C-alpha cells in the first residue's frame with residue numbers, strides 16, 4: 001500500500017471500525033466480532049500509524065483507553081489514569097518487550113517481573129478511605145469511568161472494610177485499588193441457561209456477562225449475579241508506600257482484598273515464558289476465563305523510570321494466548337434458515353472440549369467457504385473458538401482422509417418450507433425466497449422480540465416456535481392480536497403465564513423509535529445505525545420516505561446500507577407491516593434528549609456540514625450531535641453541495657478540498673458561537 005491516499009483511507013476506515021467495535025464492546029457489552037478479529041484490526045492500525053507518522057492522530061483509538069462512560073451513570077474520576085496494556089501475541093514479541101525494558105533501564109542482566117494471570121473480566125477501581133469502602137468506578141476512558149459504587153458493594157468478595165492481620169502494614173488514609181471483576185465459567189453458563197429459559201438474549205462470554213452485570217442502573221440486579229474479583233494494583237495511595245509490585249500484591253492480600261494466588265515473581269523473560277506455558281496448560285481446569293498473562297516490572301522505581309505512553313505503561317505487557325483450537329470430526333452438515341432467508345451451512349461436530357467449553361457445532365458461513373476449505377462430511381477438522389461466540393472450522397486434516405468423505409451440496413429446497421433455494425447474482429449466500437417460510441418467520445420474530453428491539457419479556461425461542469407452528473402468528477403484527485384465551489391451552493401455558501405474556505407484548509407498544517427501527521430487521525441496519533437513523537429522521541414516516549441521497553448524506557450510512565433501506569421500504573409487504581404495527585397501537589417515541597425540534601430560525605437548518613481536524617472543546621461525536629439537533633445534516637466528504645466545513649486543529653485534506661471548491665470554512669470559535677456553546 002504505497003499510495004498515500006489509499007493508506008490514509010485505510011487508516012480512517014480502521015479507526016471507524018475500531019471505534020464502532022469499542023462502542024459495542026465497552027458501552028453495550030455486546031461485541032459483534034471476536035477479540036482475535038478485533039486485535040487484528042487494532043494491530044493493522046498500529047502498524048500503519050507507525051509506518052506513516054504523518055497521519056498521527058491524538059484521537060486515534062490506538063492512543064486511547066476504552067470508551068467514555070455512559071451518561072446514565074454518575075461519573076467516577078480516576079485521579080491516577082487507569083491505562084490499558086500493550087499486547088504480545090507471541091514469544092518473540094514478549095522477548096522484544098523484555099529487550100526494550102532492559103534498554104530503557106540500561107540494565108544488562110535479567111529483569112525481575114511479576115507475572116499474573118490476565119483475568120478476562122472488566123477493570124474496576126475501588127476507593128477506601130481510612131480502610132472503609134467509599135466509592136467504586138469502571139475504567140471508562142481511563143480518566144473518567146462510571147460510578148458503580150452500589151453495584152460493587154453487592155460483590156461479596158469486595159470487602160466493605162479492610163483490616164490488618166497480625167503485624168502487616170497498617171492501613172493508609174486513602175487508597176485506590178484496581179482489580180478485575182469476573183464471572184466463573186460455570187456461573188456464566190448457569191446464568192445463560194436461565195436467560196434462555198426466560199427468552200432473554202444470551203451473553204456471548206463470561207466477560208460480557210460480568211460487564212453487563214456490573215454496569216446495571218439497578219444494583220439489585222447486580223446483587224443477583226455471581227460476580228467475583230481479583231485485585232492486582234493500586235492507583236493513588238496516601239499513607240503507605242510500596243517498593244515492588246510483589247509487595248503491593250502481598251499487602252493487598254493482607255488487608256483482606258482477594259489477589260490471584262497463581263501470580264509469581266519471574267526472573268527474566270525465560271521465567272515469564274515458562275509461567276505462560278504453565279497457565280496455558282492449566283487453563284481448561286481453571287474455573288474462570290484467562291486470556292493471557294500480564295508481566296510487570298517488579299521494582300516500582302524502575303516502573304517510574306520506564307514510564308508510560310498515552311494508552312499503556314511501557315513497563316508491563318499482556319502476553320495473550322492464541323485462540324483455542326481442537327480437533328474434531330464433521331458428522332453432518334446441516335442448513336439453518338435465518339430471518340432474511342439466508343441459508344447458513346453448519347457443521348455438526350463430534351463434541352469436543354476446547355478451552356473448557358464443549359463445542360458441538362461450527363458455522364461454515366456459505367458454500368464458497370466450504371469449497372475454499374474443502375470441508376466434507378466425515379472429515380477430521382481443526383476447530384477454533386476465538387475467546388467467544390461461534391466456533392469456526394479452521395482447516396481439514398487432509399492427511400486423515402480415507403476417501404469415504406462426502407462433499408457438501410447446497411440443498412435445492414428449503415429445509416423448513418420446501419421452497420425453492422436460489423443464489424442471487426453477486427451474492428455469496430443462498431436464500432429461501434418464500435416470505436411465508438416458517439423458519440424465517442421464527443427467526444425474524446426472535447429478532448423482533450429481542451432486548452435491543454421490542455424487548456418483549458418472556459417471548460423466547462420455544463414459545464415463538466409454538467406460536468408459529470400453531471398458526472397463531474405469521475407476522476410480528478399478529479403478536480399484538482393474541483389474547484390470553486388463545487394461549488391457555490398451549491403446552492406449558494397456565495392462565496397466569498398467558499396473561500403475563502400478553503401484558504409484556506402490550507407493554508412493548510411503548511418503544512423508542514431506534515428500537516423500533518432495529519426491530520424491523522432491515523438488512524445491515526444494526527442497533528447502532530438504527531439509533532443514528534432515529535436521531536436523524538425523528539419518525540418512521542420520514543425514514544420510509546427518505547431518498548437515496550438523503551440517506552447517503554448521513555455519516556455512517558454508505559451506499560450499501562442506503563440501498564438496503566430503500567429496498568426494504570420499497571417492498572409493499574414491509575410497508576404494510578409498519579402500517580399494521582401502527583394500527584395495533586405500536587407508538588415509536590422519539591427520545592426528546594436526542595432530537596429536540598430544530599428552532600425554525602436556526603442557522604444550521606438544512607445545511608450540509610463536514611467536520612475535519614480535532615476540536616479542542618468537544619469530541620467529534622458531540623459536535624455532530626449539536627449541529628444535527630439544530631437541523632443540520634453531517635456528511636463525511638466535501639462536495640459542491642457541502643455548505644460548511646468546520647475545521648479543528650490538524651485538519652485533513654478536506655480543508656484543501658473545501659478551499660478548492662469555495663465552500664464556507666468555519667473555525668472552532670465561530671462554530672462554538674453558532675451552536676451556542678461558548
Ligand SMILES: NC(=O)c1ccc[n+]([C@@H]2O[C@H](COP(=O)([O-])OP(=O)(O)OC[C@H]3O[C@@H](n4cnc5c(N)ncnc54)[C@H](O)[C@@H]3O)[C@@H](O)[C@H]2O)c1
Nearest residue numbers: 021025031033034035038084085116118119123180232294
Ligand atoms: N471484540 C470486540 O469487539 C472488542 C472490542 C474492544 C476491545 N476488545 C478486546 O479488549 C482488548 C482491549 O481491551 P483493554 O483496553 O481492556 O485491554 P486489555 O484487556 O488487553 O488489557 C488491559 C486490561 O487487562 C485487565 N487485566 C486483567 N488482569 C490483569 C492484571 N493481572 N493486571 C493488569 N491488568 C489486568 C484490566 O482490566 C486492564 O484494564 C482487545 O485486545 C480485545 O481483545 C474486543
Ligand SMILES: [Zn+2]
Nearest residue numbers: 414417432437
Ligand atoms: Zn423456507
